[in-house]
Amino acid sequence: MIPEEVFLPVVIFMLVYLAITFDLTHKAVAALLGVAALLIANVVTEHQAVGYVDFETILLLMGMMIIVGVLRKSGVFTLIAVRIAGMTQGDPLKILILFSLVTGIASAFLDNVTTVLIMVPIVIELTVGMGLDPRLYVISQAVVSNLGGTATLIGDPPNIIIGSKTGLTFNQFAVHLSPIAAISMLAMILYYGLVYREKFKPINTSLLKLFSVQFLLEKIRFDFLSLDIDRPFLMKALGCLAAAIGLFVLQTVTKITPGIVAMTVAMILLVMTRVRIEDMLHEVEWGTLLFFAGLFILVGSLEAHGAIRWVAENIFLKIGHNPYVITLTVLWVSGIVSGFLDNIPFTITMIPIVQVILRHTPIPHHILWWALSLGACFGGNLTLIGASANIVSADMAKRQGYEISFFEFFKASGAVTLISLMLCSVYLTIFLWASL
Amino acid sequence: MKKTSRKDMDILNRLFREQEDVLGSTQTTIMALECLRRSLRLLKCRADEIPRQIIEVSGAINHTEPRVIPLIHLMERFESEIRPCYGKDVVEVRQAADRILADNIACIENHRRELVQYGLSCVADDDVIFLHSVSSTVLRILLEAKASGRRFRVIVLKQAIRKTRQVILPLTRAGIAIRTVPEYSLGHFVEEATRFFLGAISITQDNQVVAAAGAGSIVGMCHLHHVPIYLFVDSLKFSHRNAADQQIHHKTFTRRHDNGWRIEMSTQSHDIFNAALVDHLITEMGERGGGCGEAD
Numbered sequence: 078m079i080p081e082e083v084f085l086p087v088v089i090f091m092l093v094y095l096a097i098t099f100d101l102t103h104k105a106v107a108a109l110l111g112v113a114a115l116l117i118a119n120v121v122t123e124h125q126a127v128g129y130v131d132f133e134t135i136l137l138l139m140g141m142m143i144i145v146g147v148l149r150k151s152g153v154f155t156l157i158a159v160r161i162a163g164m165t166q167g168d169p170l171k172i173l174i175l176f177s178l179v180t181g182i183a184s185a186f187l188d189n190v191t192t193v194l195i196m197v198p199i200v201i202e203l204t205v206g207m208g209l210d211p212r213l214y215v216i217s218q219a220v221v222s223n224l225g226g227t228a229t230l231i232g233d234p235p236n237i238i239i240g241s242k243t244g245l246t247f248n249q250f251a252v253h254l255s256p257i258a259a260i261s262m263l264a265m266i267l268y269y270g271l272v273y274r275e276k277f278k279p280i281n282t283s284l285l286k287l288f289s290v291q292f293l294l295e296k297i298r299f300d301f302l303s304l305d306i307d308r309p310f311l312m313k314a315l316g317c318l319a320a321a322i323g324l325f326v327l328q329t330v331t332k333i334t335p336g337i338v339a340m341t342v343a344m345i346l347l348v349m350t351r352v353r354i355e356d357m358l359h360e361v362e363w364g365t366l367l368f369f370a371g372l373f374i375l376v377g378s379l380e381a382h383g384a385i386r387w388v389a390e391n392i393f394l395k396i397g398h399n400p401y402v403i404t405l406t407v408l409w410v411s412g413i414v415s416g417f418l419d420n421i422p423f424t425i426t427m428i429p430i431v432q433v434i435l436r437h438t439p440i441p442h443h444i445l446w447w448a449l450s451l452g453a454c455f456g457g458n459l460t461l462i463g464a465s466a467n468i469v470s471a472d473m474a475k476r477q478g479y480e481i482s483f484f485e486f487f488k489a490s491g492a493v494t495l496i497s498l499m500l501c502s503v504y505l506t507i508f509l510w511a512s513l
Numbered sequence: 514m515k516k517t518s519r520k521d522m523d524i525l526n527r528l529f530r531e532q533e534d535v536l537g538s539t540q541t542t543i544m545a546l547e548c549l550r551r552s553l554r555l556l557k558c559r560a561d562e563i564p565r566q567i568i569e570v571s572g573a574i575n576h577t578e579p580r581v582i583p584l585i586h587l588m589e590r591f592e593s594e595i596r597p598c599y600g601k602d603v604v605e606v607r608q609a610a611d612r613i614l615a616d617n618i619a620c621i622e623n624h625r626r627e628l629v630q631y632g633l634s635c636v637a638d639d640d641v642i643f644l645h646s647v648s649s650t651v652l653r654i655l656l657e658a659k660a661s662g663r664r665f666r667v668i669v670l671k672q673a674i675r676k677t678r679q680v681i682l683p684l685t686r687a688g689i690a691i692r693t694v695p696e697y698s699l700g701h702f703v704e705e706a707t708r709f710f711l712g713a714i715s716i717t718q719d720n721q722v723v724a725a726a727g728a729g730s731i732v733g734m735c736h737l738h739h740v741p742i743y744l745f746v747d748s749l750k751f752s753h754r755n756a757a758d759q760q761i762h763h764k765t766f767t768r769r770h771d772n773g774w775r776i777e778m779s780t781q782s783h784d785i786f787n788a789a790l791v792d793h794l795i796t797e798m799g800e801r802g803g804g805c806g807e808a809d
Binding site: 206207281283284285286287295296 | 520521524525528529531532535536544545547548549551552553555556557558563566567569570573
């Protein structure tokens with residue numbers, strides 16, 4: 078039986094989740110309304126509420142948003158994207174491969190939405206200019222950004238949350254997740270290259286097509302590079318990003334958490350580049366940060382009232398004590414749920430559940446956390462609504478007149494998600510077998 | 514000859530128009546020839562397929578909207594010079610094509626250099642020069658005039674920011690005094706101006722100038738107020754055809770406004786005006802009589 082005092086926080090949480098899922102209001106507004114309801118109903122006090130907020134996550138997100146904002150201002154991403162466009166020489170397969178690789182790698186260090194915001198416009202310009210349908214390319218960019226973002230602590234919000242709550246370091250994420258992220262990216266490229274090979278026929282047998290593409294590449298170079306690149310500014314911004322990543326890597330030596338590193342480097346960057354803080358504060362997604370804060374409070378109250386423990390004991394622990402079954406269940410449940418629901422509240426909710434599971438069935442080498450991370454991040458590729466990068470990419474394509482429906486996205490991404498989750502299953506099974 | 518598909522032509526037309534808007538027709542021609550050189554290097558086909566491929570590209574260029582006359586003339590020259598090489602192996606044909614295209618590029622660049630030299634003599638101290646659309650020749654004339662120490666200022670008549678930006682930026686970087694005004698405010702400044710400089714995409718057989726959209730109104734206004742109009746054109750831009758054959762791109766579309774109000778708009782990519790309105794027609798061979806010279 079569910080304890081009575083749990084009803085109210087559970088109902089409030091479910092209502093917030095429904096509001097987010099069906100887009101009834103902005104998700105930050107939904108989360109904070111939920112918090113207000115908890116406070117008014119005296120389920121939590123203000124001090125308890127503040128205590129539930131994971132400020133390490135908030136600082137890391139905010140710091141990275143500022144660093145990425147300054148970097149965007151420097152034009153470095155546009156420079157890279159235009160260079161990549163030139164390297165493809167208009168070959169459809171090279172466009173898929175090169176842009177996927179660059180987007181995947183960039184997503185490991187920048188947030189996925191920023192990465193697609195930079196890469197997708199150039200991909201659309203290039204493919205439309207060549208007379209190709211850009212939709213498959215846009216979908217591949219969204220998918221690969223979610224895959225690549227899984228590789229590091231800072232690449233995707235679920236990883237930031239898991240890292241902060243569990244103390245797992247940047248290096249641990251990189252070592253354990255980047256191989257499977259890389260393999261999944263390659264699998265995606267192979268899948269699209271084979272299944273959609275008709276769409277990737279080379280153009281180098283037609284002088285007219287080559288001529289049009291060369292002209293288009295010149296136009297893209299001209300359009301995107303007619304901005305002035307301030308090289309000293311660019312070097313400072315890149316230097317600070319490199320310093321931040323370096324300090325993430327050295328976390329076990331310096332004992333400085335990623336959140337503090339990110340905020341400190343962000344502030345140093347603002348001093349070095351003399352960018353106005355008011356301008357950079359526009360780059361901070363306050364809605365996202367408030368959403369996170371609200372969710373931490375909502376889930377914290379669930380945890381404090383025993384709801385999480387109840388779910389863990391009455392649902393997840395019922396699957397038994399077999400570590401393989403538990404690991405694969407967490408992976409696939411996370412993967413499928415994240416395909417339909419926002420993976421951030423899901424991850425925040427699952428963390429205490431996983432902690433309960435681990436108390437009952439210790440699984441070594443943090444494998445269960447990797448299962449949660451892989452499921453939550455890769456699962457976001459399942460549907461159009463599974464991840465913010467998907468929605469943003471589809472929106473950009475729609476504005477150019479190329480609408481991507483839910484079904485179209487699923488047709489292109491569903492199989493890739495399945496393949497990537499199967500690869501994760503094999504990876505985690507081997508990892509677990511080697512650890513036990 | 515394989516007819517270029519409508520879709521491929523639409524793509525090419527759009528690319529040419531967009532580049533010509535921000536670079537001018539001379540620079541667009543140079544860019545197109547460089548792109549053709551690169552394309553020939555990347556092309557994978559048998560030697561006997563090359564003539565057909567070149568004809569296909571040439572045919573597509575001949576049908577762009579509008580016609581880029583200097584490019585068409587240079588493509589005609591390229592085709593006639595490469596013809597003797599057909600039948601040789603792929604490598605030889607490619608090398609010959611590369612050499613001929615390089616020569617064509619050098620030819621138009623030389624013409625531009627010579628035109629700029631003649632144009633320098635058209636800039637005097639204390640001049641106030643109207644500028645409107647992008648012309649690489651006109652911009653170089655002004656940059657060279659500034660570098661040679663002449664004192665003048667420029668009034669830029671603003672059109673779409675994407676185009677005007679390409680006029681303003683190089684002048685600003687060179688330290689030339691600029692004032693930017695909307696093109697519809699021309700009437701307030703026309704008494705100040707001492708000259709109006711412009712380029713063109715072509716001069717037709719029937720004595721019409723094909724120039725950037727909006728140029729016609731400015732020419733008319735300057736003519737009324739006796740502001741000398743200087744048109745700088747390469748002789749390659751003299752067309753064998755009439756104005757009606759220049760394939761100006763027409764577009765009709767519906768513009769929607771926030772309050773639900775819709776208007777049907779018709780636009781043309783370029784203006785056409787009588788060359789007789791031009792006071793000074795300058796080519797790479799010097800100044801011609803007022804108006805159009807003989808077509809090549």
